[in-house]
Amino acid sequence: MPNVSYDEFREKLKSAGISRRDFLKYCTMMAGVLALESTIVPRIARAIEMDKRPPVIWLEFQDCAGCSESLLRASRPTVETLILDTLSLDYHETLMAAAGHLAEEAKDKTLAAGNYLLVVEGAIPTGENGAYCVVAGKSSVEQLREAAKNAVAIITVGNCASFGGLPKAAPNPTGAVGVMDVIKDKPIINLPGCPVNAVNITATIVHYLTFKRLPKTDSLKRPLFAYGFRIHDNCERRAHFDRGEFVRMWGDKGHRNGWCLYHMGCKGPLTFANCPKVRWNQGMNWPVGAGHGCVGCTEKDFWELGVYHQANIPEFIPPATYPKIGRAKKEIPSSTDAIVGGLIGAAVGGAVVAGLTQNRKRNPEKQE
Secondary structure, eight states, X not given: OOOOOHHHHHHHHHHTTOOHHHHHHHHHXXXXXXXXXXXXXXXXXXXXXXXXXXXXXXXXXXSOSHHHHHHHTOBTTBHHHIIIIIOEEEEETTTOSOOHHHHHHHHHHHHHHOOEEEEEESBEEOGGGGTTSEETTEEHHHHHHHHHTTEEEEEEXXXXXXXXXXXXXXXXXXXXXXXXXXXXXXXXXXXXXXXOOHHXXXXXXXXXXXXXXXXXXXXXXXXXXXXXXXXXXXOTTHXXXXXXXXXOSTTSHHHHTTOBOGGGTOOGGGOBOOXXXXXXXXXXXXXXXXXXXXXXXXXXXXXXXXXXXXXXXXXXXXXXXXXXXXXXXXXXXXXXXXXXXXXXXXXXXXXXXXXXXXHHHXXXXXOO
C-alpha cells in the first residue's frame, strides 16, 4: 500500500470511524507509555500524520509465533490501524496476503531499497551451520545477516529474538542465540517478553517516528520507558508483601484475597517490565493480577530460574526499611509528631538510596 498524504490520512481515519479526538487520545496514550510530557503529544501526532510510513520487514525464526499473535491482539491501536496507517508492513510470513515467489519478491524489493526497520521474532539457531532452521535453502543466520545489511535499525520482539528464550534453554541442542549475538554493526533494541506486549512495539516505533532515533536503553538494549522499572515496585500486591501476607498454597485464603505470590515463585523482585501498568487484553489484566506469579519472561535466561523457585530479594532493600502497611490507630496529635515522623522517613529513605547507589556500583547499567 503506497504512502498517503496528510489529507488522505485524515480521510482514512474518518472512514474508519476514528475522530480527531480519538486520534489525539491515542497519541496521548503513546506519550504516557513512553514516559514523555504531555507537551510532546502534538509532535507525536504530526509524526504519524505527516511522515512517510516506515517500511518494515518482519522475520520469524525459532519461535512459536506468540509475538505475532500478540500483535494481532493489539488494541492501542488495533493491528489494522498499525499495519495500514502507521507502518508499511512489506513482509510478514503470517500476515501478508502474498505467498511463494510473490512474497519473496516483495521482501527482496524492500531489502534492496534499504532504510527499513527490521523486526525479528524467534531465536537464531547456529548449531550444525544453521541446519536447524533453513528456508529456501538459506539458514536463519544467512537470512538475518542479509536482512540486517540495509536496515536502519533492528527491533527484536519476544525473549527468543532478544536473548534466545526457550530454544536457548539447557541443553540448547540447536545452539540458539539472540539477534544481538549475531549482528554487531546495527542499532538493536530488544523488546523481550513471552510474548512481547504489542503496546511496547507500537511505542518504540512511534518514538522512532517522532525523534528519528530509537529510545534510550539499559545494558540489555531494552528501552527504559518499558523496562526501566522493577515489576515488584509497581505491583498491586506489593502492600501484602510489605505486611508479610503471602500465598502459601494455590487456593488458600491468601490466594483468594489477592496476597503476595512471592512464596509461590513470583519473579517480580528481579524482573524489569511495565506489565503492571500497560497490562494485557486492552489493559484488563496481567498474570499477577490473574493470580499467577511473574515468571520473569523479560529477563535473560528466565527459563533457567524455575517457575516456582523463589526469586532473590534485592540485597539493597533490607526488611527493616519496608514501610508498615495498615490503618492508623490514632490521629497525629501535633506538628511535632509529623516532624519526628519526617525525620525517621528521611533516615530510612537515605538508607535505601545509599543501598541503591551501592547496588548500581555493583551492577552498572549503561545508557545507550
